[in-house]
Every structure is written in structure tokens, then in C-alpha cells.
Amino acid sequence: MKRYFGNRNFILWLLLCCCGLPLNAVAEASSFNMTKGVTTISHDVYDLHMIIFYICCAIAVVVFGLMFWAMVHHRKSRGAVPAQFHGSTKMEILWTAIPVIILIVMAIPATKTLIEMEDSSKSDLTILVTGSQWKWHYKYLDHPVEFYSLLATPRDQIENKAAKGEHYLYEVDRPLVIPTGKKVRFLMTSDDVIHSWWVPDFAIKKDATPGFINEIWTRVDKPGVFRGQCAELCGKDHGFMPIVVEAKESADFDAWIAAQVEAKAQATAAEQAAAPMTKEELMALGQKTYEARCAACHQVNGEGLPGVFPALKGSVMATKDLPAHLDIVIAGKAGTAMQAFGNQLSTSELAAVITYERNAWGNDTGDLVQAKDVAAATKPAQE
Amino acid sequence: MSTNELSANETSHDHDHDHHDHKPTGITRWLYTTNHKDIGTLYLLFSLLMFFIGGIFAMVIRAELFQPGLQLVEPHFFNQMTTLHGLIMVFGAVMPAFVGLANWMLPIMIGAPDMALPRMNNWSFWILPFSFSILLSTLFMDGGAPAAGWTFYAPLSTTYSGDSTAFFVFAVHLLGISSIMGAINVIVTIFNLRAPGMNWMKLPLFVWTWLITAFLLLAVMPVLAGTVTMVLTDKYFGTSFFDAAGGGDPVMFQHIFWFFGHPEVYIMILPAFGIVSSIVPAFARKPLFGYESMVWATSSIAFLSFIVWMHHMFTTGMPVAAELFFMYSTMLIAVPTGVKVFNWVATMWRGSMTFETPMMFALAFIVLFTIGGFSGLMLAIVPADFQYQDTYFVVAHFHYVLVTGAVFSLVAAVYYWLPKWTGVMYDERLGQLHFWCSLVSVNLLFFPMHFVGLAGMPRRIPDYALQFADFNALISIGGMLFGLSQLIFVYVVIKCIRRKGVKATTQVWEGAEGLEWTIPSPAPYHTFETPPQIK
DSSP states (O other): OTTTSOHHHHHHHHHHHHHTOOOHHHHHHSTTSOOOOSSHHHHHHHHHHHHHHHHHHHHHHHHHHHHHHHHHHSBGGGTOOOOOOOOOHHHHHHHHHHHHHHHHHHHHHHHHHHHHHTOOOSOSEEEEEEEETTEEEEEETTTTEEEEEOBOSOHHHHTTSSOOOTTTTSOBSSOEEEETTSOEEEEEEESSSOEEEEEGGGTEEEEEOBTOOEEEEEOOOSOEEEEEEEOSOOSTTGGGOEEEEEEEOHHHHHHHHHHHHHHHHHHHHHHHHOOOOOHHHHHHHHHHHIIIIIHHHHOTTSOOBTTTBOOOTTOHHHHTOHHHHHHHHHHOOTTSSOOOOTTTSOHHHHHHHHHHHHHTTTTOOOOOOOHHHHHHHHHHHHO | OTTOOOOHHHHHHHHHHHHTOOOOOSHHHHHHOOOHHHHHHHHHHHHHHHHHHHHHHHHHHHHHTTSSSOOSSOHHHHHHHHHHHHHIIIIIIIHHHHHHHHHHHHHHHHTOSSOSOHHHHHHHHHHHHHHHHHHHHGGGSTTOSOOSTTTTOTTTTTTTOOTHHHHHHHHHHHHHHHHHHHHHHHHHHHHHOOOTTOOGGGSOHHHHHHHHHHHHHHHHHHHHHHHHHHHHHHHHSOOOTTOGGGTOOHHHHHHHHHHHHHHHHHHTTHHHHHHHHHHHHHHHTSOOTTHHHHHHHHHHHHHHGGGOGGGGOGGGOOOHHHHHHHHHHHHHTHHHHHHHHHHHHHHHTTOOBOOOHHHHHHHHHHHHHHHHHHHHHHHHSHHHHHHHTTBHHHHHHHHHHIIIIIIHHHHHHHHHHHHHHHSBOOOHHHHHHHHHHHHHHHHHHHHHHHHHHHTTOBSSOSSOOGGGHHHHHHHHHHHHHHHHHHHHHHHHHHHHHTTOSOBOOSSOSTTOOSGGGTSOSSOOSSOOSSOOOOO
16 A cells, blocks of 8 residues: 555645644645646636635634634633623624625635536537446447446456556546547436446536436546546446546547447458357357456346346246347346346357356256347347 | 523422322333433433444444455445445434434423423334334345435436335335424424423523424425335336436436435534533533524524525536526525534633533534534535535535534533433543543544545445555544444443432533523423423
């Protein structure tokens, strides 16, 4: 842990806090204050935060100062004789009026920043952000690019079986990529429960609500990698839903978009040309896919969580009714946490994971499902 | 307030009653009791039990968060713990404790023989054990207890919840009924049973704050009942109040919940203001500064509490005009709250202070509650709130106002009135020890939460990134110490209940004012059967 901040720094901070010394230098140097972030807006937000913090400190010094002065000097053990005054209209008016003035002074810059934050007009690029349990989906509305972004931290690190990496819980398989110097507008929605998309460096936190669309924007000036996570309790794996945004120079961004389009075309072609897989191949790919996508609910051992997530081990669905099994994995089940994976996974991944579920944990049906079976099951649903 | 004195013959009259207290014995005394003191005692003991049960849940949370990684509990169980911790502490510990104090003290403070509706009083208490048994029983069912947070946002609490939801809804209905009956009782008692001469502007502030609290309860508990009912019908009966697919709106849940929720937080703090306004003058030996402005400030806070609810929802996406309105109205609450703090300081100014345990907790309340108020003011600033929302900064904020605020005031009240209730002085040395242990550990527990929150740690997560590790370890240690410190409190209270200690006088505290200090210690089973004369 010392790697992240020296012990001496930590103790110093604690001492300063205990002494109530709001030293600007310490506040900025420390990783225990709000981030300044990387956008004009986030700088404004940081400034608002510090101004109101200093105002509070000043009021605290005055009020607590008077109180402690009274506690020291006006104590019975010092022979203090109690005065008998019990009111003063002048004082009451004074200490009603002064706070009102302070609040008005504070409200002006806050109002200005807020109006700026909420103006997402004249954007250069729009990205639709969709939350679902427990991943983010990004769709570039101006380009034919869309993908899911999932936690990339290995289970072993979470379960303390392996050393934790530098970006523990703050790493994803596919980061969101945005261009620098452009006004990027985000549209937020959700497929299931309410999530909240939060990147502290942009001072953006916006709820992703099912059935509704929120909007927010940012403009990042310098390339970099920025990390955040879901901020609204969204069920079991709420703590495992990170966000990584990579800002690239405009030219690099265009090249990245082109590469994504190309890669997508190649993957589709490869999938169509793919030969049927052997049972070993299906089981290996299936296990990998299952543990990444399904195990969060149905558990690695396939037993689910009684009363919350159904078991697959020994279930009728996974041992007998193959068409229903294909259907629920591809199309999901409305009104439950079971998502439609038809557009989240490739046909070979779908085939592999269904094969895996029908043969793992003693389900032993011997069924092999191939990509073409999945494609056949998907087609009627799409038309 | 200095006029609340009994004439000499009234005092002796009550002494007579001391000798023929008719009370049943054994379990039926407590089951069938309609005596406000017995019911007050039941409420207080029940809330103490709930405080420890909710505390155990908090300890599970802190044990899991002691280190990064998943060590002790599964994320699903972790969510059940955060949910139950919140529900138990709000509805089981803090609210019943204030109702217990109201039962014990309101009739005595206004010179009434009992609460106005004693049978309903019995019922409103005895509903609670059933309500919380139902809620806690969900821990043992398939799928476990509710896990959508104490705020149970839809659709996480509807479509995506387990069957404990039905139990949870029924439990909330029951405790809502209990609260509403309690509130009606308080209002009727204060309106009708004041002793002759006890006019409105002579009421002790604890009575005033409880009267206003009771109206808040009446206004918002039905709203909570409506919310949970809609959750129930959405989940089981096919309605779509909170489901966009059926024409509903998940955000509407939050509007309705927080329309209840914000007055609710004042329900938990206004009586605390009343307690502190009783204790500070007593130990400063000086009348409360600005009595009338205290009453007005309390009323203003109660009114404002109905027009600030959307500050809990700034990130849900709302029109700029609404964000601005709720930012300004929320900031405005700082004004009457400030008036209260200034009045308390002015009461101490040029007093003659001593620092017994109740005063120490009251002083800590003033400082630490104000710190919670400061972070509340920061949270009102909408652009900054986007960074604070749903982080540990919010957790720090509401624990400062609820633990070092509401709970500290409750502890102060118990120390203040315990000699009157039991007839013996509590052990002052242990009281001071309890105070200092609590003060240090509670700040170790909650102060660093500001830092991890600002640095970006969201609330309600069972595991966190490595940069938060050191502070979380510290917070967990603070939490364990705070929990252990409360055992001293239990020991002190038990000692008093067993009548071990110096016998308390009628006056108990040199500078204390009010009718409760004119009756003997312990307070007789029946008081003020004939009303006292208020000069």
C-alpha cells in the first residue's frame, strides 16, 4: 500500500486535518481531495468546491472559536457568574442576514457553472451510453461502431488469490475512446436498473435510467486515460462496473474508428467462414465466456443464488429443452435480470456458452451447439 | 421558561402519590401497560436493542471493507447488510428512541398525567417488535433480505428484487402505522393536556420541536406507505408505476420517496434540537438565548423540508430551472439552522458552565452536527454535488448529522434524564469515559470518509480500488472502537436500572429548569394527576 502514498504523507495529512488547517498546497498535492480533473468545467467545479470549503472553514473558526472561548472562560470552576440575558433582536437579525449574504455570494458562481454544464448544444460527436447489469455499452451515433465494456480485473485478484494490479477494479476490456478538442455529447440510458455514469476527471455524473435518456457533455483538451465507475447501486456487482475513457488526438481517433470498422468486418467474415468447432474447443471457449458473462449471477459452479438467480446445474432448461435454452440466452427473459445476449456475444461464443452450460457441472447432455444452430435460432427473431 | 414552577402544596401532593403507585407486575405490566413512563421505557430499550443489531450489520460492512478484495461476505449479502443497517438504524433505533423520550418527558414537561390516548400508545409500541421481526426474518429466506439499499430505488426493488420485498413492504406499513399513531398521540397530548398556564410560548423547546416533528410524521409517513405499496403492486400485481415499459417512470419513485425522505431526516433531528436546547441552558446556568427565534427556526426548517427533496436527485437529469430552485431552497436551510447554532453559543456566552456527561455530548453535538451541516451546504452546490453524489462524502455527511447529531443528542438526553427515571445518579467517571471513547472513535470512523469520498470512492460497494485502502482500514478500526465504546453506555444504564449509585435529588442538576425537576426522583408511576400551577 505504501506504493500509493508514503506513510509520512498520510500521517501529515491526518495531523493537518485534526488541527483543522485547510492548507491549499496540501489539498492540491494530496490524493484525498476532489480531483481537479482535465476539463474547463471540472476546474470550475473544483474551484466551487474549494471556495465553499474555505467559507465553511472560516465560519467554523469564528463560531467554534467563540464557543470554545466561552467554554474556557465562562466556566463555573473559574467562578463565572451567569449573566441573565436571553435574547437580542439585533443579534438575531445580524446572524440571519450575514448567512443570507454569504449564500447569495456562493450561489452566483454555482449558477453560472451549472448553466454551462447543462448546455450540451453544438456538439461535435454523440455517444449513446447504455448501462446494464454490470457493464457499459457504447454506441457512436456518428460512426458504425458499438461495443460492450466490461471489468477486466481477473477474479483471482478480487478473491485475493493473486496480487492486485495497479488499476485494480478500474480496468476494462475495451475502453471508450473519444477525440480531444471536440465537444462530445453523451446520451445516457439503461437496459435494466438505474446506473450512474461517473468520470471524476470530467466532473460528469449522470444517471442511466431505463426508458429515459439523459444528456451531458465534455471537452477534453489533452490525450490521456481517465477512470471512473458506476455510482448508483445497481445490484450485486455494482462495485464491479468500471468506466475507462481514452482521449486521443483527432487523427488518432479517426484511425481508431477506421480500425474498429475494419476489425468488425473481418470478425463477421471469419465467423461466417468458420468450420464447426470440436467439443473441446466449444467447452474451452464456452467456459471462458461463461465465467466472464454468466458467472456473476449463475455462479461459477452453475448453482446460482437460491431465491435470486436460478441454478443451471441440473435445470430443465439446461439439460432438456434446447430450443428454450437457445431462446433465453439469445433473447433474454423480460421482467427478470436475464439479459438478451444475442447482440452481446458472437454466434460462436453463444454456441460455445450454451454447449458449456449443457455439459458442465454434471449436466452431461452431450449436446453440441454450433454457430450455425445459433444463427438459425436467431434469424426468425430478427425478421 | 423560568416561570415553570410548582407551588409548594402541589409538590407535596405528588409526594403523596409516590406511596400508592398501583402497577401490575410481571410481563403483563409491560404487555398491557398504558402508562406513558412504561411505554417510554419500552421504546427506549427496544431502540437500544435495534441500535446494536444495526450496529452489528455495520460491523459486517466495515469488516469486509477493512481491506480491498472480497474476504468475508458475498456482494449480494453485503448489499443486504447496507440495506438492513440503514432501515434498522433509521426506523428501529433513532425514531423509536425519540418517541420513547417523548413518551417519558412530554406529559411531565407540560404537566399532564399521561399521554392523551394511552391505549393507542400501547399499540403503537407493540406493533414495532412485530414489524422488525418480519423485516429481520427475511435474512433467513431464500435470496436473503432486501438488498436494494434503504432507499430501495425502483426498478432494482421491483422487477429485480427477491421475494423479501413483500415482507419488507409489510414491515414498513406496520412501522408507518406505529409512527402515525405515535404522532397523533403527541399532537393531541400537547394541544389538550397542557396544565393551566402552560401557554404556547412557555412550552419547553423539546415539546415544541416534538410537536413540529409530529406534524412532519403525519404528513410524510402516508407518503412512504404509498411508495412501498406501489413497489408491491409493481412487483406482484402487474402495475407499472415505476416501469417505463408500461408508461411509468423510475425517477417518479425517487420523487415520491424523497418527498417522504427529506422531512424524515428532520423528523430525526428536530427533537435533537429540542434536547440540546434543554441541556445547554441547564449546564450554562443561564436561560436559553432566543427562545422565540428557536421556535421560528424550527418551524422554518420544517416548512423548507418539503421543498428541497430533489437535492437528493441532482444526477437524475432534470431541467436547469429545477436544479437551480432546489439548490437555492436547500442553501436556505442553512439560515434557520445557523440561527439555532448561534443561539446555543450565545446561551453559553457569559454563562457559568460545568461539563457533566450530558453537557459533553450536547457540546459535541453542536460542533459535529455543524460539521455535518457544512458538508450539507457543500452538497447543495449542484455542480459540486455531481462529484459528491453517491460517494462516501455523502456517507460522511449523513453520519455526522445522524450519529454525532441525532444519536449523540439521544445519549445526552439519556444521561440528562436517567437520574430522574431511575432515581440514582449514573456513574460520572464511566460517563466521561464513554464520552471520550465515543468522541475519538466516531471521528476516526466518519471523518476519513470525507477524504475517500472526495477521492472518488462510491458508496455501497463491497470492494474498492487500492488508493482507498489505508483510509478504509482506519475507518473500520474507528467503527469497531465506536461499537465497543457503546458497551460502556449499556453498562452505565444497567447500573442505574439496578439502582446502583448515589441517590438522585429532585432537582438533579443545579441549573436545570422545567416541571420534570419538580417531581421526585425516580419519577412516581403517576404524576400530575392534578395539574400543577404554572406561574
